[in-house]
Amino acid sequence: MAQALLGCIADDFTGATDLANMLVRGGMRTVQSIGVPAAGTKIEADALIVALKSRTIPAEDAVRQSLEALEWLRAQGCRQFIFKYCSTFDSTDKGNIGPVADALLEALNDDFTIACPAFPENGRTIFRGNLFVGDVLLNESGMENHPLTPMTDPNLVRVLQRQTKSKVGLIRYDTVMKGADAVRARIAELKKDGVRLAIADAISDADLFVLGDALGDLKLITGGSGIALGLPENYRAANLLAHAEDAGELPKIEGRSVVLAGSASKATNAQVAEWRASKPSFRVDPLALSRGEAVVDQALEFARSHGDETVLIYATSSPDDVKAVQKELGVEKAGQLVEDALAAIARQLRDAGVRKFVVAGGETSGAVVQALDVRSLRIGPQIDPGVPATQSIGANADDAPLALALKSGNFGTPDFFAKALKALDGVA
Template sequence: MTVSTQPSPRALLGCIADDSTGATDLANTLVRNGMRTVQTIGVPAGGSVLPGVEQADALVVALKSRTIPAADAVAQSLDALRWLQAQGCRQFFFKYCSTFDSTDAGNIGPVAEALLAALGSDFTIACPAFPENGRTIFRGHLFVGDALLSESGMENHPLTPMHDANLVRVLQRQSEGKVGLLRYDTVARGSGATAQAIAALRGDGVRLAIADAVSDADLHTLGEACAALPLVTGGSGLALGLPANFRRAGLLPERADADNVAPVAGPALVLAGSASRATNGQVAQWLARKRPALRLDPLALAERAPLVEQALELIAAHAEPVLVYATTTPEEVKAAQAALGVERAGHLVEQALAAIAAAAKARGTRRFVVAGGETSGAVVQALGVQALRIGAQIAPGVPATVTLEAQPLALALKSGNFGGPDFFDEALRRLGGEA
């Protein structure tokens, strides 16, 4: 990393996230650690500089590349890298899910290797650990709470089922270069020992190394040890240790107002496309309280049932927020996929939720709570969102955000697995009004 003795007038850290909720999760971590952060929705058209970007310490480009073909994910990620380099960023972060969502074909390994090559570097770490949300890595194995990844419910994921908790094996199947392990007993000895182990792994020809971490202290250690790496990769937790590197270099002042965003008043809507356990619990809580809601069934959507129109009628009929959801059990998800195909089933739901969001915005809705990474990506595109200023945390991994527009929208974009049972109501309150 290039070191200067003066605070930088341009962004320091440039981040590439493979979905929208992952992007806000990472941005949330950076803001909580004193970096003013702006998230763009995709790469700005024509390489343009968006309003507000010049005031950011960190930039996060949110792609929708987690489940697309690996070659397309690589191309999009390299495009994002070029834009971030043009904004003056000094270090780069490739962010993916804390449950390492991927397949044997990618996309984590191919994108990481392409970014390394573009930056002229030969090594980086891969650490999706997020202890605050129960994701820890020990001896290369990823745990979700007390369960191995392969026994956590992620084995039933409709797009990226995770059947192997050994991340060294998972990443090696996706990668051309050698994959190694940065063991916990080394990380526990501090950043100096960790940096030495990194040098040894590089000497052994390792290109990507899974890094063990079971606590936030481990993530701070890893962040400090990686200060000189052009690229780091992992979950949002790995970003805990990066802002301090810039402060030690004299590039980043102490900030107490990094999460300041203005509240947004106006009607609100909740949209849920995730089938995760956490989102199922949040939907169940909403329904148990007899709140207005409508379920979107992909089989009915395939038969052209007027569910979008029914949702808009329900929204118009209620002054309070409405929940529109496709969330259901893994068994029902598999049944819909068997009938329609995995891609079509998901596309039908995303398309419907996006259409509802766009129509609701046109009718005056200003606050949106969205559950699910793929769903969030579709919704922000439908809303025409170009960039978000990141505000205070609502729940671990989920901040309040406000669009950079003359008439701003407030959004909470939630990974399916995040948040407690009351998340929807808490998010609505934190976005600027009553639930």
Template structure:
């Protein structure tokens, strides 16, 4: 193993894994910290946690457990992966986890860079943009779990961190890796431990990857991972594998399960339904009343599966989500939806579904756990940040999509790729 990655949610894990695979690194994603299990044969292993929205102390504990396992497995460098929209709260979890990992590794400095230009996430002068909008003006402002109302990442990260937070500006990144490393040295001399790094394109990400080659820890979205395989190959650590993304063909039925309420997923659900494809909407109020919504969803799916793929979704507009949360409570409403969709997904697989698209990080985590999947082999990219994966040892393909990712026709595009 060359690289050990700790990801704070399930879709984020497949996101960073897809960046590594497309550059020729054989990559496996494991679900949670393995217990008494040997590391898989791979160049990179991604440990997928559900720590993005847990209490900070729990996120730190789980991340340190993942680090211990990856270190014991022989990883040479480590990567803490979070969302390209820097999803967090004033209490964490990005700052506390990053500092805990640095302490455990004896590291005095690391970058923080959520940039993913291929999906419109760029960082300039320390401010995060989503497309042409500042993060604070984007749909993330009303995210039901981690609303992001400040685009100044230095300020956001400083509020979560014990140590000082600095900035590596675009004009430094544009001068190349040597200039960036010199900036690292200057920041260290000023007592800075974490530095937000600008990146507005893939060239900038590659510069940052090269500049960070000797750091024990990188903290970033998936973008910086794009440049790491080339650095490892130059060092003789890696022989890129042109077939790293190859997965065996899998027959069977197809379905989509969507729990994300992001604007991107909302548009994808609307596009699916507008194209005449069948869909069943989960009624959260009916769930709260104890009605058998999962049974009803499965019955609907079984009526249509023989004719083609089916969508089961809880995706709703922001105002509807807020109303549900106000009536039922944020955590209770989310837990009910996750449990229902996970039950539906497991029943769909029992009914012969072998190609399953899941939209939403929390939903993906619940589904994977309900299916008893312990590790995933990473395959080809569908859209930037979203690959197909195969459950190890099973004829089951899964596409775990972050809520904010994918084109409007993503569901149909993904299923067509493995038809």
């Protein structure tokens, strides 16, 4: 296999698998690394994704980690790069989207890129620079209650401008609908006006294909997973890529399963409620954790008491409950307690023979894969839009692979957990 064409840097682990899912659907063999691999490590794939846990860390740390990832991807021979963040543009007024995009542009010695988190298949669309989630603006979608990155302004031009010293512009929908040549002309106009970052409107997959065509010559593209839709075709048109029909094939893994949920999003709350209506579940209480109660041991005993039956272990709560806990413990401590507990549970369940993990929530997924010592993932078929089945790639032949479904908190239908378990059981 030739060297990788596309190198991607994702600011969380579920976002990385979301992007990987899109590339596999486009016929690109894709491998996702958890963190930056050691210098000198070579991985063969059409697309490589470095998954970081950088969305909510200090901006200077996010920049440093992203530049380290870029250096490794460049060493793999990648010729184009994506900085991938959430389709709800999760960030604060201090970053981290703007600072990381600025730093990557500078490192690549380039002067322009776009920002387009649109993912129409999951209801994320952008019109006149405003981000919609389904039929409502971002700040009315529930994201205004996010415990770490509350999104209270739907206008992405304003949001991004508060994060960067670069001038931010807009590629409006009336330009995108005219086609790739019109987008390229608009980019030329924006660059003449000193714009370095531009929000791009998109309300359908067709718009994302137009943008993909227009962005073929950019060194850096930033956005959600949807922005990758049109890129594989660019590589095929340049005779750099053949469509891999088997890009998503994975071998079957035997063993027990568990579902772990830490996200407090509307989607995950619905998924937890759907499961709890008929299947066994155990709630991880952050206040009990803060009091030093043996919550981890209790969860493990609950799982053991159900034998081979799959259980849900969750910390998912309503926004009001989350706020009450954060008020008592503090935002950072509350989140860390839950992540550490679910990570410890995952590690001990693996040691007890569990081989299939469904995990809900970006921060939770990051904590779990690190606890499981997963270094890289082979990407399989789609379970729900933005969520593929994956398998761990061991450091050596003796490492038993794990099957994982890592889900962004906002993604998936109410019956996602059942669908994911079926997919992990039947991956072939």
